[in-house]
Amino acid sequence: MKAVSYRAYGGPEVLEYGDLPLPKVGPDSVLIKVRAAAVNPVDWKAREGYLDGMLQPVFPVVPGWDVSGVVVGLGADTPEYREGDEVIGYVREDLLSRGTFAEYVAAPVRTLAPKPAGLTFEEAAAIPLAGLTALQSLRAVRAAEGDTVLIHGASGGVGSMAVQLARRLGARVIGTASERNHDYLRALGAEPVTYGDGLVERVRALAPQGVDVVLDLVGGGAVTTSPAVTAHGARLVSIADPAVTELGGRVLWVRPDTADLAELGRLAAEGALKVEVAEVFPLEKTADAHRRSAEGHTRGKIVVTVS
Template sequence: MRAVVYDRYSKDLDTLEVREMPDPKLPPAAVLIEVRAAGVNPVDWKVMGGGLDALLPTQFPVIPGWDVAGVVVAVGMDTPEFAVGDEVMAYARKDTVSAGTFAERVAVPVSAVARKPAALSWEEAGALPLAGGTALRAIDALGDLTGRTVLIHGAAGGVGGFAVQIAATRGAKIIGTASERNHDYIRSLGGEPTTYGEGLAERVRGLAGGPVDAVADFVGGQLDVTLDVLGEGGAHASTADPSVMQHGGRYIWVRPDGTQTARLADLAQEGHLRVEISETFPLDRVADAFRANQAGHTRGKLVIVP
């Protein structure tokens, strides 16, 4: 099969190459997926640069990519949940960095797999699991949001856009930070936008009419603002700043979970969650997709389409 690979840790994206690789082995409790789409996430190029070496063992050559949507083409000996021909999606991270999703086929543990909803295209389904799961876990960590005001740092990003929509389904009033060009986008998702930068705390208090009840941070470097605007007894969580744990917050790290991905699929099928696709790339342009992701100005998601 064709796959994108790298042979060593490197921040030089030109070391990525498309190569013929052996088809994945299929463990008993796994499915073999023909990849139709695979979302790009910042963790993909951070892993390539060695950023998670202290947490996860690596086996070179590495095929990057942790998101996938595709068709089941084979099932392991212990997978009664799925059959050949099923359309599925998954956050497909494994305990060892090696066989990822930027390839024509990938084997994924059945515990991480969910059925693709008809409401989503392949590209949308491939972009949703990791970013959507991160948003879902962060919003879950904030507790009951009915009638409460939530500040979302980075509301126009790949994770933040999902968080705005999920919080809206919980009955929250949402204030989201974004550049001015993305303010209409935030409104379309159900949030009230404001610009980030100097004076943010005052702007948030003005929009909220006082302190906010909860904060979700998908940017990092926002702890001072979070603590400034958060009301007494309020909840906060961050995917980008572990130091929130020293101030009563939750640090979010998402594990593969087919049940969680199925919750996202249900929200999409019910019309409560839309997936914004910024651009798609073939396998031989993964380096370009990583560069675009690193630039940090993309609204919505970038997707690899083998």
């Protein structure tokens, strides 16, 4: 099969497009013919070695954890699926090895859910990691109706879904983003503020009593502003900055979850969760997709397609 892989840590230039063996399918896994795979910041961070202390690489590593595609092979015990089923998945192993930037991927059924009806494969591939991160982050801080939620990085792939899910809970949402994305956030139901110098004053102007919940989706010290903008007893979560624990919050590492993924798919199929695909690259241009993601200014998700 054709796949993108790397044999050593490094920049996007280490990514190779070529032939690799078909993955073996375990008893609780299915073989998926990949139609699209979304790019996430963790993909290029893993490629550059930032996760080496957490995940053991088995070179050559095929990057990518998000997928949408069609089931074409079944493991020995996979009654949940049949050949021809269209699925989405957050196919993360506890090591770096067999990812989704390939023509085929073997995926445990616990990482999968049905593809949402009415969405393209590109749109569907953009849901799993970002949607699960948003959903599980809001759950971790017990976001609820009446809360004021501050989301750092609200216009990105995770942030835009977190805005929508928080609004569905009945929360008020304040989201940080560059000014060019403010109208986009307003359309999602958030009150936008520009990040950078003066952020504390801008948030305080909108929420003089302080915010109840903080979601840090960008790192870079954003969480350190929290004591100046939060109400007493505020709940904090970060996907990017361990310093959140010093403020009484928690670091979240998103988990595969079939039920959560199915719920996100249902919302997307109903039009209650909108998916923004910023740009699409063919598989052989995955290195360019990684470069674009690393720039850090993408609204929505970058997706790679497999013909």
